[in-house]
Amino acid sequence: MTAPRPLSLLCELTYRCNLQCPYCYNPLNLAAYRDELDAASWRRVVGEAADLGVLQVHVSGGEPTLAADSALAVVEAAAGTGLYTNLITQGTFLDDTLIDRFVGAGLDHVQISIQAPEAELADRIAGTRVHEQKLEAIDRVMRRNVAFTLNCVLHRANHDRLEATIALAERLGVRRLELANTQFYGWAYKNRAWLMPTRDQVRHGDAVVAEARERLRGKMEIVYVLPDYFEELPKPCMHGWGNAFMTVTPNGTVLPCPAAAAITTLRFENVRERSLQYIWESSESFTAYRGTAWMPEPCQSCERRDIDFGGCRCQAFAVLGDAGLTDPACAKSPNHGAMLDAVAAAPATEFSPRRIIATR
Amino acid sequence: MSAENLRFAPGVRLRRENERVAFLLVPEGVVELSPSAAAIAELIDGEHTLDSIAQTLAERFDAPAGTLHADVAEFCESLRERGHVIAG
Secondary structure: OOOOOEEEEEOOOOOOOOOOOOOOOOOOHHHHOOOOOOHHHHHHHHHHHHHHHOOOOEEEEEOOOHHHHHHHHHHHHHHHOOOEEEEEOOOOOOOHOOOOHHHHHEEEEEEEOOOOOHHHHHHHHHOOOOOHHHHHHHHHHHOOOEEEEEEEEOOOOOHHHHHHHHHHHHHHHEEEEEEEEEEHHHHHHHEEEEEEEEHHHHHHHHHHHHHHHOOOOOOOEEEEOOOOOHOOOOOOOOHHOOOOOEOOOOOOEEOOOHHHHHHOOOOOOOOOOOOOOHHHHHHHHHHHOOOOOOOOOOOOOOOOOHHHHOHHHHHHHHHOOOOOOOOOOOOOOOHHHHHHHHHOOOOOOOOEEEEEEEEO | OOOEEEEOOOOOOEOOOOOOEEEEEOOOEEEOOOEEHHHHHOOOOOOOHHHHHHHHHEEEHHHHHHHHHHHHHHHHHHHHOOEEEOOO
């Protein structure tokens, strides 16, 4: 099939990060990405993406402000051609000078994540004392002319603090709050048994969010990312593989989904060797699961195949070892029991902090 | 919200590419707009109310104001639900 127009580009500038959150979706082999693209290369990537039709550029990592020159280059290049720019950061390096440079470069939106509403728990999850710094960064962003979203990733250790997280957002005057249940990829998959919420937590969380949405209507928008291990239908991952979204990783590898590098049965191309246009339109990795022709049953004959696109290829690979199978999050998958088993499994008492470990 | 002027929330932008193609750029993604949705979105500029958007479009397209008003209200309310449009 012919390639559709890509709309969004995620630039993962570096996998370096001073935090060690166990729910990170970055790959386990972080050290393999140390040879990072420089600012000039990122400018070129943004230009090629704009030529393909991309309208929105997300700047993330790792912690993108640890590659501040590249981050500013991406925002300048994207905003310069009218594209929408979004900085996804944990905020600990966002001082007055840096945020002013981003806003001056034309940044549209900032997302800062917190780990929990209180410093003690938040710092335990992050593996370092950063909560107070984050609150200062949030204040700095909110006093400037740029849109802001507060984000908190949910899991068993902070799910019970949901009311307090919403209350903190209210206290800060946040207009947009994203409460995202952990997606189990990379480090999060490794730590799945520690992170997995209980059924009671998920039920309670649904009710808390529904009540808060009603009460805060018109004042705060709450984006709630569902825990797909607890759902009957899979998420429409990336709105389809190779359909609207692409990710460029720190070393220039291009992925159809931010978690796709874990799929060892595919070979991914690099912007150092190939044009973004070739990679998007013709590469083996982007065409492998584009459209619906690749789909097995029960997807192939499913009336929802153009709605949820068979779910997530990375999840099928992580859980089942085959990226070409129906996402086991779907209740119609013959392998759905693997998800129920993971939910019912005994919780782990410890987690592996996200760290860059040199191999070899 | 019919008496209040409507505008896009911070971080929401309309992007028109040509007569047929327009997008709403929002913090978490890109929303493709139908030509009629784009015509409404262009009047969400802080200068128009729900009523005046419907009236303007009724005159421009020579359409009955009643049905058009319902369409405009439904579209604007869906954007407000998602926090993309604010009143006042």
